[in-house]
Amino acid sequence: MLIAVDAVGGDHYPERPVQGAVKAANESDNIEILLVGPEELIEKELNKLDYKSNKINILHAPEIIGMEDSAASAVKQKKNSSITKGIAAHKQGDCAAFVSAGNTGALLAASMFLLGKLEGVIRPTIAATYPTIQGVSLLVDAGANLELKPEMYLQFAKMSRIFASEIMNIEEPTVGLLNVGEEPEKGTDLHKEVHKMLSDMPGFRGNIEGKDILFGKTDIYLTDGFSGNVLLKFGESIPEILYHMLTKTMEEKGSDAQTQQTVLGMISDTMQAFNYEHVGGIPFLGVNGMSLVGHGGSSVEAIKNMILNASKCVENHVNHKIVEVLNN
Amino acid sequence: MLIAVDAVGGDHYPERPVQGAVKAANESDNIEILLVGPEELIEKELNKLDYKSNKINILHAPEIIGMEDSAASAVKQKKNSSITKGIAAHKQGDCAAFVSAGNTGALLAASMFLLGKLEGVIRPTIAATYPTIQGVSLLVDAGANLELKPEMYLQFAKMSRIFASEIMNIEEPTVGLLNVGEEPEKGTDLHKEVHKMLSDMPGFRGNIEGKDILFGKTDIYLTDGFSGNVLLKFGESIPEILYHMLTKTMEEKGSDAQTQQTVLGMISDTMQAFNYEHVGGIPFLGVNGMSLVGHGGSSVEAIKNMILNASKCVENHVNHKIVEVLNN
Incomplete structure (x- = not known):
């Protein structure tokens, strides 16, 4: 090929x-x-x-x-x-x-x-991989479509499920709708409508919240490209921020060189999950x-x-x- | 009183x-x-x-x-x-x-x-404090208004600047509009209109992106309550996630108890900034x-x-x- x-x-x-x-x-x-x-x-x-x-x-x-x-x-x-x-x-x-x-x-x-x-x-989309404590979830839409119609959420979910099962080897991928609360009646009118529309789709697990993302609550996180893009870039900034904050804490505490090396080394290893340099590319679905x-x-x-x-x-x-x- | x-x-x-x-x-x-x-x-x-x-x-x-x-x-x-x-x-x-x-x-x-x-x-708002490497910024709207009209962004910015200068003692608070790119022409039609509307406001520093948030790029981050709520809850989840990820890394590496204690202690001290238990309340502006x-x-x-x-x-x-x- x-x-x-x-x-x-x-x-x-x-x-x-x-x-x-x-x-x-x-x-x-x-x-x-x-x-x-x-x-x-x-x-x-x-x-x-x-x-x-x-x-x-x-x-x-x-x-x-x-x-x-x-x-x-x-x-x-x-x-x-x-x-x-x-x-x-x-x-x-x-x-x-x-x-x-x-x-x-x-x-x-x-x-x-x-x-x-x-x-x-209706519209192609980008499903970006997002690091979680479970491994990695797909964040879709990751910035290709800033505003979505209800039907687009449904299509993006279906296309992402195919990618997750065929390429990421996830059996029966689960889908969460990013929202401001867990209950179906939370969010804007658009979110309520999308929740209803998704409820018959296999793998749909209802609303998820910002606090669920890093926990890997579902395999696929469904959202508009505006918040998707903001979350993606926010996530990318975490390793550098941590490095910066930890160095400052250790300087204030007068930690010795050995301790600093140990702590920063451990952070660096842990943060490999957030290192987008190793992720193998995503298709335009x-x-x-x-x-x-x-x-x-x-x-x-x-x-x-x-x-x-x-x-x-x-x-x-x-x-x-x-x-x-x-x-x- | x-x-x-x-x-x-x-x-x-x-x-x-x-x-x-x-x-x-x-x-x-x-x-x-x-x-x-x-x-x-x-x-x-x-x-x-x-x-x-x-x-x-x-x-x-x-x-x-x-x-x-x-x-x-x-x-x-x-x-x-x-x-x-x-x-x-x-x-x-x-x-x-x-x-x-x-x-x-x-x-x-x-x-x-x-x-x-x-x-x-037009509508009251909630401006939440968000930890950054500079200290703390205000994230507004933090969830009270999921969708905003252009004029609401402007009012929220003005009200937040008053709170920031009167209560947080920030002279001439700076304001950034959360968007998917730095350039004024980025984002939805709404964001482009808001950018224009804000351009005459003292302290306005243009668009900021997801990667700028934790760096404390401006004193005030202006966004809709949907993404504000998602970001707020995401931020709150970071300390627990880090604790979890670091513990796993150290177990995999077979780190001794002393090292584990040092690393987790340093993380715990650093993450105090993300501990909302110590933040002194925010008004409904x-x-x-x-x-x-x-x-x-x-x-x-x-x-x-x-x-x-x-x-x-x-x-x-x-x-x-x-x-x-x-x-x-």
């Missing part, structure tokens, strides 16, 4: 995307790679690595969409960017999926514009194609995992299952 | 409210207390304490509104509850303020119903009167601080200043 990889996406290109791609190809018999980006840059990086040349291909795309570029205009203006050319190649059927650790907004815009939506989908986005700081391992996730999405017919569930 | 105190509010009544009230009266020359609740219960608790009998009065209120009671119906049905009788006494001018560590919804409902709104106020609510788990010290905050609100003419700012 040929997976296209954005060679110039994220904060550490071309090193990490190219290395992650080579690693995926070396480790998986059935995966071949199409590296998309400036040819010279890619070749220079490839020359440093051991790889099977018959499994690594290059698609020249001289333009680069930066992490801070405005999504819509970048896609329109940079027609020769890795994102635009990669998605276009996927659209033509040249590759089975496209993955990128680059600009999420641009990738979403290109996916929507070039690939379109699956049959019956509902898009008529398979494009996955990873964190800008993705490690080599994360890039490799994103490529494996993409191939798993294709092999397990995630999109076909979404169409079936939404249209029956 | 006579401050009415809900003697049966919160998770630890009558002990903590009565002890906190006695402490406030003992420590402040100008504060007298009206304890509101079942007379016998209050007297029994008072008998255990040293207090000046001429500074402590009792208003008999035999009914108790529980923490889980539905707000609106509790206020309507329990006319002899401490909350209803306390607010009614304040309305009549028998006391300068009412404070409670009890049911927030019921206290808000009673305040709205019996005291009404200040001139020019915009209500035509002065009613403050504290966390259900409020310590004796927190109850005392809530009483002192109430007297400070009255002495500094917070309500008068709100009317002036909103109507000019």
Whole structure:
């Protein structure tokens, strides 16, 4: 299976995307790679690595969409960017999926514009992984749709359940509706309506509250993209904040160097769960194609995992299952 | 100044409210207390304490509104509850303020119903204190109004700035609008409109994101009550989660008892900032009167601080200043 990889996406290109791609190809018999980006840059990086040349291909795309570029205009203006050319190649059927650790907004815009939506989908969504004491839950919508209609909550829940069971290997994924209280009558009129609408869906566990999120109360947390985005960014800030606060506490207490090292080391190990660099990318659910986005700081391992996730999405017919569930 | 105190509010009544009230009266020359609740219960608790009998009065209120009671119906049905009788006494001018560590919804409902709104106020709001590495910021709205009109954001910002400068002693409090990105054009149409509306307000620092909250980027974080409530409850869950995660990490690593004690002790000290038990209560801003609510788990010290905050609100003419700012 040929997976296209954005060679110039994220904060550490071309090193990490190219290395992650080579690693995926070396480790998986059935995966071949199409590296998309400036040819010279890619070749220079490839020359440093051991790889099977018959499994690594290059698609020249001289333009680069930066992490801070405005999504819509970048896609329109940079027609020769890795994102635009990669998605276009996927659209033509040249590759089975496209993955990128680059600009999420641009990738979403290109996916929507070039690939379109699956049959019956109101709007595609992003389901982000969120660390919990149980492991990880899916937070959906993570920022693609700031305001939702009731039917969108239902579709997002259904699509996320398919991703959770097919890719995260969760049997019968549970779903919680993020709200201001547990009781069905809590929240806005919209939330009350959504609660009713979801009540027949398998796996629905009712409302969850802010205090339940880190406890991993359900496998899927359903919310609008505004609060989803705020929560996602809030979560990402926790490790640095803790480091800062603990260092201050220890300085005030005059803790010795040994103690400081022990405490901060333990925090650092514990906070690995919050380290988005290791998470293996998430797909745009509902898009008529398979494009996955990873964190800008993705490690080599994360890039490799994103490529494996993409191939798993294709092999397990995630999109076909979404169409079936939404249209029956 | 006579401050009415809900003697049966919160998770630890009558002990903590009565002890906190006695402490406030003992420590402040100008504060007298009206304890509101079942007379016998209050007297029994008072008998255990040293207090000046001429500074402590009792208003008999035999009914108790529980923490889980539905707000609106509790206020309507329990006319002899401490909350209803306390607010009614304040309305009549028998006391300068009412404070409670009890049911927030019921206290808000009673305040709205019996005291009404200040001139020019669209809706009263709750501004909750949020711990940051700078100290503490105000999160407003913290759950009283789940959906806001643009003008409400502006009023909440103005009222919160008065509270921050008069009670928290912050000179020229800064305000950030919680959004999904820094740029003015980010967010929903509502957020874009609010950003424009706020741009002339002194102290406005533009949009802030989820990742800025714990860093204390501004003194006041402006958001709707839905995301405010979610963030507030999420924040409260952090200490327990950390304790849990760190214990697990240390068990997996086989850390000795000494190390475990050192690490968890340091976390516990650091997390005091997140301990809402010590926060001294927050007023319903915009209500035509002065009613403050504290966390259900409020310590004796927190109850005392809530009483002192109430007297400070009255002495500094917070309500008068709100009317002036909103109507000019």
